[in-house]
Amino acid sequence: MLDYSEKGIMDGLVAAHSFDAIFYILSQTASQENVYLAIKGLRRTVDIANVSRGVIDQALQIKWPDFEDAIQ
Structure with a gap:
């Protein structure tokens, strides 16, 4: 997915x-x-x-097994 974001194929959000x-x-x-170099690159x-x-x-309502993923 990061590769797609780097190429402008899709928007990456974190x-x-x-x-x-x-x-x-x-x-x-x-x-x-x-x-720091890695974080700047990201x-x-x-x-x-x-x-x-x-x-x-919304993350609370969908009740995904991984709450952090639901927030992302």
Whole structure:
């Protein structure tokens, strides 16, 4: 999917709260410099999805097994 976003075939969206989780996970095995480069690359590839009260309410209503995926 990121490949499609990079090529402009589709819009990639990531919730803002995912960036800190990704940063944390990457920082467990990579240098801070490389983690920042990776996060900057991701940010160039995707846009930030708005996560509002309405999005959370919808995620609660659909009851997906993975709540984080429902928010995304």
